[in-house]
Amino acid sequence: MKTRIPLLVTAAALLVSLAACSSPGTAGTGDRPADTTGSAPGPSALAKADGVTDITIWHGLGAANGIAFQSAIDRFNEEHEGKIAVKATYQGVYADLLAKYNAGIRSKSTPTVLLGGDVATGFLTDVGQSIPAADMAKANPNGLQLGDLAEQATNYYKVDGVQQAVPMNVSTPMLWVNRTILAKAGVDTDDLTTLDDVVAAAKTIKAKTGVAGYSMQADDWYIEQLTATAGQDFCLPGNGRGSEPASSISINSGQAKENITKVADLYRSGVAVDGAPDGSAAISAFQAGKVGMIVMSSGILGALKTGAPFDYQALPFPTSGPEGKSGPVIGGSGLWLSATATPAQQVAGWELETYLTSPEVQEEFSHATGYVPINTKTADSASQQQYLRENPITERFADQLAGTPVVSAAAGCVSGAMTAIKAENISQIVAAFNGQKSVDEALDAAAAKAKDSFAEYQQQLGN
């Protein structure tokens, strides 16, 4: 996968420049119906369509997540038989999916709906191949109600105040603890709310049990979390969400730098163990009882259920910033509706998005996958309440999402340059963690490279 990142970045840059030359945002073939709002068609476009309207959706959900997703699609097709037929296709992990989408833009073969990874939000907005979700919601008042979705999740897909995509599957970073090891070390889980608490606990675990105290996936997402939970925007200005695009990152300054330094010290002193870029080493070490605490996504619950024969718990991601101004950034993916599909397909795609984010589907999908339901009405369901009582860990995911303030820091950075920046950041962070570079040196190098990447990306856009 890593070997394809440079190619992907180059392809993305090329396509951004092409997109900058020709904006397809207003397209869509066929007559625009009377209830069209801006570029978004209303329900009559589908009502007037003859026969079955065929639409496609591309996604990157594999394993159990993919099975659960396909089963939701199958039910949608049953409910809309004779009117809408959806063909869902797995197109590889998010990087592969995006590469294929890029190729599809040029050959005009993009899907009606794309379930794209969160990191692609900036790029997908800039290439202008999608109708903003806000426009579709306005043109289809009886369909998806964006206000019903958790604001912490919708906020991620909002660029310059406009809702671009609809969150579908949302994960959140957690602090996973092995309660048996913590008990041996005399660490109380109630005392693990701040990053300083966690750092102290990790050292205690190592000193008293000999087992490593801490690990986390060597992925930039977690560095973003250490910044967001410090109440600091990862990208400047304003996480790239205002009228001005992101032009630098802030990890080499302020509380974010302090947080990363504290975590790096754990690795450099042997208190923490390497978690691997895909998190597999962190999960394996945790399951094998070789580490007391790991910072990982809520999505590992399924893996732990089958492979952790000890008492474990998920705690909120440790914070270090002011309450009400800091919190973790969501992960997962969002639904992007094609601007080049026919109006009937666009409305059919919007119906699909309405269905996939409905309280019932979100509840079922969440139980099958571990993703957090993003429709707030899911919480009203008796079966959901019963499920949460029986699965207190899952309840913590939902609580963390609901308790995250809707602020700039927790919204996360949005920029088409993020794919390249993430790859560079993590190589610098790993060098800092394993002692090849000083933390200052690594963070400054990451910040300098990021600045170049932002500038290059803007140049490709023609700005």
Add this chain to the structure above:
Amino acid sequence: MTATVTSRRRPRLRAATVVRFLVVLVAAAVVFFPVWTSFVSAFLPSGVVVRDGVLPWPGSLTLRNFVAVTASVHLVPQYLVSVAVVTLQTTAQVVTGALAAYALVFPRWRGRALAFGLVLLTLAVPGESIVIPNYELVSAIGLRDTVLGVALPYLAAGYPVFLLRQAFAAVPTEIWEASRLDGAGDLRSLFAIVMPACRPEVTTAVIWSALSAWNGFFWPLLITDSGARTVQVGISQLAASEASDPSVLFAGTVLVVVPTILLVVLAQRLLVNGLARGVLH
């Protein structure tokens, strides 16, 4: 005296043999280690795989992982597509490679060296750099999501041409001239005289082409949606970042690796036979 010398040499020979044996054993263990890990882990529950660490032991065996693979992936149709792609791509690459190599070695014509240089140049072009133009071409001629579309850009490849050209160059020109004097045309000379003389190299070209066709991932993923998905693309769906089940991934890996291992084992016999029976060796 002779007896004394012999008795002194024997222990030395034995010691050398033991050292050689140990070196080969260590090398074999290094090669066999990942194969062992994959195969054993494929039959173990996930929790056991994780706790066993790097060297799993076949204790509590289960077929659950293979059942999970078949539930997630449409294995049979994807296997059939992969077999079709491998057959088409390998046959085409070996045939075009042999034709090109023959033309580069036997008939004398101006620009032969330049043509061979251009073939060699293609080896320096990274496959991924031509993916987008290939995608546009295959899409434009309406072959997206078809077996032919998957194989089309790879019907000819530089490496088999290079390999066979080197092999054909070692065949004495007199044999080719004799076949031509006997009335054989170019095609007959190639397929009845030259290629059988180079069976080990032809076998190597077949193995190389078949393995690269079987192991292709990014291009088949890009050019197919669901109609002509290969098994490599299908198996990738077993991975779901942190939600992946390692045992199921190992089971998928085993299902993909078995055909390639069989191919190499069977082709190795051909290689040995070819070496033993080659008319010129």
